[in-house]
Amino acid sequence: MSSSSAEKPRRRGLTFVLPALAFLIFLLIVPMVRMLIMSFHPVDQYGAALPGFTGAQYGRVFGESFFLEALLHSLVVALVVTALCLVLGYAAAYVLAHRRPGVVRTLLLLIVISPLLTSVVVRTYGWSVLLSGNGLVNRVLVGLGLSDQPVNLLGSTGAVIVSVTHVLLPFAIVPLTTALRNIEPNLSRASLSLGAGPARTFWRVTVPLSLPGVAAGVLIVFSLAMGIYITPMLIGGTNQPLAGIRVYDQVSSVFDYPMAAALSFVLLLLTGVCTALFGGGFRLWTRRLNG
Secondary structure (H helix, E strand, C coil), X not given: CCHHHHHHHHHHHHHHHHHHHHHHHHHHHHHHHHHHHHCCCCECCCCCXXXXXXXXXXXXXXXXXXXXXXHHHHHHHHHHHHHXXXXXXXXXXXXXXXXXXXXXXXXXXXHHHHHHHCCHHHHHHHHXXXXXXXXXXXXXXHHCXXXXXXXXXXXXXXXHHHHHHHHHHHHHHHHHHHHHHCCCHHHHHHHHHCCXXXXXXXXXXXXXXXHHHHHHHHHHHHHHHHHCCHHHHHHHCCCCCCHHHHHHHHHHHHCCHHHHHHHHHHHHHHHHHHHHHHHHHHHHHHHHHCC
């Protein structure tokens, strides 16, 4: 085959890639670069950006407890939400993966995917109704005698964690289900026939082989949980010490766009470092299991 004929498929492939590449550059890369430049602009006493260069915004992010505590609180909430989604998602995915094809499995899959077809605002308001003073949760607590009067659940960190976990849970179930369904069933049968019990088979066979799905679910859920702000703001209020809400406040209330840009990039950097650590940990775990 001549070199000219070999280059034709490459040019044809490049033709298909160019629109997606242009879309990525102009709608993602360019705005990110402009935001990065804006984060180094000085501001006047009203928060308006001025010409020049300064790192004062980043100094405020790491020097003021108002922003630093928001970053740390976001990290803690994201880790808790990721852990809950992993445990709950693995259990749901295990049932879906081992269910025989039929009406029941289809219904279960629809139940899992259906939240993704509903607006996150609608789901969040559903939780605000459930957790309100006269909502179902408080009625159950009072009815069972666990509380003498309705508890103020809205505005608490626990309510935020529960609602965010519900919103992000499908993003953990889908990759976990795919990974578990790709495991050869004969491997578990072979482990059981060789004397290993169900628990040992699960931890020594199923879990290691499902690590790609675990890694994908953890990385997706953690990344989304670090920057989520709509659900925490509607459930917990604007006083919740989360970085996403702090960015929203800087844009909509303070109108300090350079500060919002600086806090956004620090949040992005923190998320990137944590996901890189998670990815490295999963790779080391996989190498250790493979000997």
